[in-house]
Amino acid sequence: MNDTPYYKASRYFRERYRKCVQRICIDGGFTCPNRDGKCGTGGCIFCGEHGAGDYIDGCTIARTSSCNRTVSVRGQVDKRIGGYKGRKRFVAYFQSFTGTYAPPERLKALYDEALCSDLILALAVATRPDCIDEEIASLLESYKTRCDVWVELGLQTSDDDTARFINRGYESREFVRACGILKAHGIPVVAHIMIGLPGENMTHLAETVRFVNSCGVWGIKLHSVYVMKNTVLERLYREGKYTPPTMEEYAEGAVYVLTHISPDVVVHRLTGDCPPELLVAPEWNADKSRTMELILGTMRENGLRQGIYYR
Numbered sequence: 152m153n154d155t156p157y158y159k160a161s162r163y164f165r166e167r168y169r170k171c172v173q174r175i176c177i178d179g180g181f182t183c184p185n186r187d188g189k190c191g192t193g194g195c196i197f198c199g200e201h202g203a204g205d206y207i208d209g210c211t212i213a214r215t216s217s218c219n220r221t222v223s224v225r226g227q228v229d230k231r232i233g234g235y236k237g238r239k240r241f242v243a244y245f246q247s248f249t250g251t252y253a254p255p256e257r258l259k260a261l262y263d264e265a266l267c268s269d270l271i272l273a274l275a276v277a278t279r280p281d282c283i284d285e286e287i288a289s290l291l292e293s294y295k296t297r298c299d300v301w302v303e304l305g306l307q308t309s310d311d312d313t314a315r316f317i318n319r320g321y322e323s324r325e326f327v328r329a330c331g332i333l334k335a336h337g338i339p340v341v342a343h344i345m346i347g348l349p350g351e352n353m354t355h356l357a358e359t360v361r362f363v364n365s366c367g368v369w370g371i372k373l374h375s376v377y378v379m380k381n382t383v384l385e386r387l388y389r390e391g392k393y394t395p396p397t398m399e400e401y402a403e404g405a406v407y408v409l410t411h412i413s414p415d416v417v418v419h420r421l422t423g424d425c426p427p428e429l430l431v432a433p434e435w436n437a438d439k440s441r442t443m444e445l446i447l448g449t450m451r452e453n454g455l456r457q458g459i460y461y462r
């Protein structure tokens with residue numbers, strides 16, 4: 152839609168590729184250093200059993216070790232591409248857990264496997280900043296002769312006190328360091344931000360937006376915090392120690408982010424979707440279209456656009 156008041160990823164894809172582009176979410180069988188003891192145990196307090204990959208299609212994940220996926224990367228890609236007809240093109244997106252947390256030769260084999268079709272125009276890898284180094288950045292850069300490449304970094308917040316509370320397992324300066332390495336290798340960064348983290352208010356969110364702008368990211372994904380079954384956050388919620396944001400509070404935060412982020416930043420996501428069977432709270436998380444209507448309606452009614460307050 153032309154009057155969409157923010158720089159939607161679909162617009163970016165249309166302008167760049169002249170095609171409709173769909174993400175193929177891939178489970179590469181990774182784990183996470185914040186779970187296996189390398190930098191922490193238990194993981195982030197909101198993180199579910201599948202490490203942000205709960206919606207991955209075609210992958211029956213019964214994970215007891217770091218590499219226990221039951222469908223190969225090639226199988227996942229083939230299944231998704233086979234399900235689409237017509238002129239679609241695809242992004243191979245390593246979504247689950249930490250997509251650079253393996254030896255480089257293993258990473259290369261997985262990324263090669265994912266790029267098995269000419270219909271795939273880009274490789275996207277979700278990971279943690281503390282799992283980015285020169286060697287991994289060079290490997291990712293090597294794919295730029297084949298397709299576009301970007302890295303998605305789970306920041307959630309720039310506030311290190313909140314980061315400790317949610318057991319993120321790294322300080323925000325790691326994010327700056329990783330962005331610097333990736334930028335030197337010409338690899339764009341998508342920052343993941345969460346609205347409604349425990350103890351956070353609009354002041355924290357404003358600081359996170361300022362921080363993200365200062366890092367020169369290429370894209371963002373916004374997620375509302377939701378309480379998922381079998382997480383530490385579920386325990387806190389049931390003990391009355393955490394209250395998720397209302398839809399109105401989330402929309403207010405999302406509008407703030409959109410109006411203060413650089414107008415050049417590509418917005419890849421505006422909501423976080425919890426699989427219905429795993430959702431504990433808030434109920435409104437299941438109503439994505441109403442959430443989007445509230446965000447877009449607020450912006451349109453008030454004549455707001457992405458970056459209108461960006462400095």
Ligand code: SF4
Nearest residue numbers: 183194195198202248
């Ligand atoms: S870094 Fe990502 S995969 Fe690891 S525990 Fe946190 S949310 Fe889960």
